[in-house]
Amino acid sequence: MRIGLGFDVHRFAPGRRLVLGGVEIPSDTGLEGHSDADVVLHAVMDALLGALALGDIGQHFPNSDPAWAGADSARLLRTVWGWVRDRGYRLGNLDVVILAERPKILPHAPAMRARIAELCECDVDRVSIKATTMEKMGFVGREEGMAAQVVVLLEPYEGGVTR
Ligand SMILES: Nc1ccn([C@@H]2O[C@H](COP(=O)(O)O)[C@@H](O)[C@H]2O)c(=O)n1
Numbered sequence: 001m002r003i004g005l006g007f008d009v010h011r012f013a014p015g016r017r018l019v020l021g022g023v024e025i026p027s028d029t030g031l032e033g034h035s036d037a038d039v040v041l042h043a044v045m046d047a048l049l050g051a052l053a054l055g056d057i058g059q060h061f062p063n064s065d066p067a068w069a070g071a072d073s074a075r076l077l078r079t080v081w082g083w084v085r086d087r088g089y090r091l092g093n094l095d096v097v098i099l100a101e102r103p104k105i106l107p108h109a110p111a112m113r114a115r116i117a118e119l120c121e122c123d124v125d126r127v128s129i130k131a132t133t134m135e136k137m138g139f140v141g142r143e144e145g146m147a148a149q150v151v152v153l154l155e156p157y158e159g160g161v162t163r
């Protein structure tokens with residue numbers, strides 16, 4: 001078994017799309033980033049990479065590389081998940097906490113769970129999404145941006161998938 005921890009932060013930016021957990025959420029304010037700035041999938045990828053001691057997403061998809069400008073983070077996660085699968089692991093479970101004053105995350109959690117489960121080739125009941133505000137404290141509380149934290153457990157598995 002391997003455990004991994006991921007954390008990411010992105011600043012709010014008016015006029016940008018808000019993509020979280022591979023799902024576009026209607027909002028007049030999105031997140032700033034070189035890629036689509038999907039803070040949730042970035043933390044998922046860092047957790048997976050951490051579990052296998054493969055570094056972090058910045059090493060594999062540098063923000064100085066024009067190839068990743070506007071990148072769909074779901075596409076990057078597919079690549080990272082391929083590395084996990086090729087090493088003979090399946091997803092045990094994955095737990096996400098989104099730190100955001102807004103928008104309300106819970107109505108979008110089922111779609112995010114389904115998308116992450118699809119990308120990580122597992123049943124949706126292995127993927128959890130939770131959210132909390134920061135009670136108006138700190139950069140999240142001031143609505144400057146949002147953060148996501150993820151813990152993942154990988155299990156050795158000859159078949160490669162968890163269905
Ligand atoms: N962006 C968010 C933040 C919170 N929630 C949900 O509201 C509950 C209460 O949040 P507190 O920070 O006041 O504890 C939280 O447990 C989530 O269920 C949310 O959906 N989106």
Ligand SMILES: C[C@@]1(CO)OP(=O)(O)OP(=O)(O)OC[C@H]1O
Nearest residue numbers: 033034035057058061062063068
């Ligand atoms: C995936 C990348 C690619 O530029 O996305 P960014 O939007 O730059 O986001 P960040 O979490 O700051 O760093 C990860 C990068 O590797």
